[in-house]
Amino acid sequence: MKKKIIWGVVIVAALAAVAGALCYADYRRKEDMRFVQALGNGINIGNSLDATGVREHIPEAAAADYETYWHNPPIRRELFRAIKDAGFRSVRIPVTWDEHMDEAGNIEQAWMDRVQEVVDMAMEEELYVILDTHHEAWLDLQPEREKEISEKLSGVWGQIALRFRDYDERLLFEGMNEPRMRDTEYEWTAGTKELQAMTNRLNQVFVDTVRAAGGANEDRYLLICPYANRYEAEALEALQYIKGHIIVSVHAYIPYSFCDGERENRDFDAEDQEDTEKIDTMFDTLNKNYIKKNIPVIITEFGSEDKGNREERLEWLQYYLARAKESGVTCFWWDEGDDRKLIDRDTLTWKEQEMMEMLIRENERQ
Secondary structure (H helix, E strand, O other), X not given: OHHHHHHHHHHHHHHHHXXXXXXXXXXXXXXXXXXXXXXXXXXEOOOOOOOOOHHHOOOOOOHHHHHHHOOOOOOOHXXXXXXXXXXXXXXXXXXXXXXXXXXXXXXXXXXXXXXXXXXXXXXXXXXXXXXXXXXXXXXXXXXXXXXXXXXXXXXXXHHHHHHOOOOOOOEEEEOOOOOEOOXXXXXXXXXXXXXXXXXXXXXXXXXXXXXHOOHXXXXXXXXXXXXXXXXXXXXXXHOOOOOOOEEEEEEOOOOHHHHOOOOOOOOOOOOOHHHHHHHHHHHXXXXXXXXXXXXXXXXXXXXXXXXXXXXXXXXXXXXHHHHHHHHOOEEEEOXXXXXXXXXXXXXXXXOOHHHHHHHHHHHHOO
């Protein structure tokens, strides 16, 4: 009798150990998904540090001239405080580095200092920050220039990663913004197999460069993208995922004619399949290829232009965010201080209060 009891205890203990191990393994598998959920929906600080073309008009332009050239005020800590107080937990700070580098590829000290100052402002308000490379002229995917592009990508990220090597996990790096073959028939498509493969190799260069910089970069969350950050199944399925704290970045201003494009297209009906088809297809594809495999996704750019159609925009946003929520995908609104402006950066008041509340409402549920 005693032997039976002992064996029973042993079996129960073994089963409990196996169950515990399985639960822990499942917990670890979903670590990256939980991290993205912690970020919540966010907002871009666009058309500031990503401005380009300034020195064509101001040959001796300083960092401050770039930041305000596209008609936004200098970024200040109060902006991030207003974003945090509204209920956001994350911001994306687009940065163009190309026009702030010398012939040897060294980033100007003043520019790097300003970028760091802005990142510090956001992090001091306890916000997560996504830092990227944005309008880089050299990131034009001409296959015969792949070696040159790879070297420049590695050079830029090597310097950024070194400067921020001791920043904690609240700082994320996004390797490329819409890498594509410009001024060709393939620019705003899912790309060719050759261009998709080139994008995959450049993603790997970015990841390897940051990891090699040491410090917190060894475990930092990094964002990689399909060709041109496209949302179509052909582009998403061609992306070669890299394991180890990696997030997939997608851009999706869809349906395009409503979100951007045609000024006369002001209508959106959540009950009309023609209006919702591209949104539904994208989230179904993301679910199939990434979410069900516990691969996290952030739509790092989305938004709709103000065409004097607020009610339609609210209906569109509600539908879009509901599909994102179902999929476990977080979304970052593209606020460029103009047609998609949510917050007035001068007065720090919310121009689109209801849209802002929709975005943060989902954060409160996470």
